Amino acid sequence: MGVITLPNRVHRTHTHLVACCFALALLGLWCARSLLAEVWTLAALPLIWWNNADQFLISARVDDFDITFANYSIHQVSAAPLDDRIPPVIHHVAMGAGAADHTNRWKDVRQSCIDMHPEWEAYLWTDETADTFVANYYPELYAMWRGYRYPIQKIDALRYMVLYHYGGVILDMDLQCKRALGPLRRFDFVAPAAHPTGFSVGFMMASKKNEFVGALVRDLQRYNKHWLWLPYPTVMFSTGCHYASMIHAYQRNRSELKILAGTGDNFKLHSLNGRVSTPIFDHLGSSSWHSYDAAMIVKLGKSKSWRTPVLLVAGVGIAFFVMKKTRRRRLRV
Template sequence: MGSTSRPIRVRRVRPGSSALVLFLVLYGLWYAQDLLHDTLTLASLPLTWPRYSEHFYLSAELDDFDVTFANYSIHQTSAAPFPDRVPPILHHISLGSGAATHSKWSEVRQSCLDMHPGWEAFLWTDETADKLVSQHFPELYNMWTTYRYPIEKVDALRYMVLYHHGGVILDMDLQCKRALGPLRRFEFVAPAAHPTGLSISFMMASKGNTYVRQLVDNLHRYNRQWLGLPYPTVMFSTGCHYASTIHAIQPNRAELKVLAGPKENPNMHNLNGRVSTPILNHFGSSSWHSYDAAIIVLLGKTHGWALPVVGVAAVGLVFYGARRLKRRAGLRV
């Protein structure tokens, strides 16, 4: 007897089901649009950072500035004959039982005070920082006092201090080798970071600087627990990656100067680890680095920084979506 073949049944997709799926996808995208935007801006930094870099990287050709500082006196505290756009103020931050109580860091800070005689100096402690934030940035006070990691408070505070007062802000582990006067002719300066972006360990800005204001205003938006991991949470919410991302999305970056070395030594001013630059010695305490930092840094060195950034952002997006779905279903996470 010949075998009889069974007819293949084609399952038809009901139009209503397709419409429902499409609706859920579109609703999900709309619901998570802020997170998608933030994730995209953070993940795309390696691509967006180099745009127009020839305009904002300090150079002899464009700015008539000697990035080696060989032609400037180590005691030059003013930008003369150029106007001083950055006020003569030095800021250091020591919250909690921080660096101010350590004799080593007090001596390091003193080196900067000695190099800038006559400048106003602030050492921001818990009491003075709390007063500044509560009085001048009350809309950020609750978030600032409830940051999960202490370094987030320090980072956010540095932006608020720099916006409100202007001047120069330095980490406590930065020793000044010379006065910073030649850089005061620019509205904003920060050293280049490796492999991309800028470092927030040392920044200087005019009072009320518009870019620094953007750093302050976007703190709420980027305040997320990225995977619940300390390193990406700090870097993406308040740290160098955050500051570099806000820099990269500014419409005009020409006045937001980044200090790097000449073509033959572009990393001359990088503050990664224990290094000595023409203007600073960095003792590289990295006291805020947690257990996950070494792994992420290793991935960045071996595979390029796009991989860990995109990976953390993508997984964070998945976790965020799953958490929101569970909450909407009435389940406890």
């Protein structure tokens, strides 16, 4: 009997099918290239956050600063004899449903910080004052800001806006001040380190019109996406701690963007994750938006193979792109 051979056309069909699938995959990646780039910048935070950390982590060696604050008076409201780069302004935000109850609950806690900084200006941002402020000073962002899905997004975005416009200190309502923040006014920007990566936006200090804080405001539109239609990733990737830390990580010069951490075995000395006491604050809240997100994302950075983060980022990007297109088709129908 003779040997049976497959027709050449079957082989050609298989080759063409593979080529078509490959071309479609490339086309999908090309169409989603902007989204993939944004997903990668977010997912890569654990990989790049610690680059040149000795430049931006406040230390005695680099900054001649006592991170324990033991050598500073609890009433020191200025960095004198050094220049005060951060203006004497305190911001608190009380917005959304139950804001009045929230303000009343933390009234004494907020007052502790005001009392520690006599003669400083103090702002309490409410739904009404915040709405007027954004409409007047950031009209190009007003519609986006009003349209945020989650109230915490409006609060986070407002933090960056008021900090850029006025400078000063912005504090969560549940942060009770144990001492004045004057020693930190020598820097242009300060925020506490978060665990396991990045920094917390519940406490930030910045000079007026600070370039980095301006970048936080400008990039709000770029990252304004409902990430995977899940609350935590959406908040953290669009306005929250992960978003802000990512913008920090991609700055060309991070040496002036100071992060207040600890040393050695006590690296979390100033971390505000959960209910804790630090040298400068008692954090009386019971939860942290950042801890969930960071724990999830850091697993990506710890992968032993470079293929895992690349494949995951590509997969998330393509899935998001397909879901977005599908949703648009349904809306047309």
